[in-house]
Amino acid sequence: MKNILILFLGFLFISCIAEEQQKKAPVFSLKTVNNEIIKLSDYKGKVVIINFFATWCPPCKMEIPDFVKFYNENKDKGIVVIGICVGSKEQDIKKLIEEYKISYPVCISDGKVENAYGGINAVPTTFIIDRNGFIFTKQIGIMAEEQLYNILKQIK
Secondary structure (H helix, E strand, O other): OHHHHHHHHHHHHHHHHHHHHOOEOOOOEEEEOOOOEEEHHHHOOOEEEEEEEOOOOHHHHHHHHHHHHHHHHHHHHOEEEEEEEOOOOHHHHHHHHHHOOOOOOEEEOOOHHHHHOOOOOOOOEEEEEOOOOEEEEEEEOOOOHHHHHHHHHHHO
16 A cells, blocks of 8 residues: 555656746846846747745855856857846845856846746746757755756757
8 A cells, every 4th residue: 555655756756847837938028137038938949947036045145156167168059047036135246246246137027027936935946948949857955966967958
């Protein structure tokens, strides 16, 4: 009986992942602290990593160096990282970008983008979008550089 339950939960988990993979990533157009406009549609054909974070969030700050390193090593390979900062003041976002030497685009949330992505109830939350614009995976909590590389291997 226990084995059947484990098997059932495994199938349920896989079907949830498959369902998530089939969803088209919601498009957005957001402003950066430098008043640039970042649109998801500008990155068609690329793998896009969208990281919802906040300046006041310790786990978010812990993962930023891995995102910066990953982005710097892969930006010329059709990989994009976009940070979307939620619940934070613009001056705090600028300070964080400078402090952590964030080289990828960081957008200010308009409040609508969180709803479009199913409601962001915890930060950090990261979405990986495949080259066809579909959500490949979603992770709530810290994502390390090694995990990013493992996911990238699965997408290619």
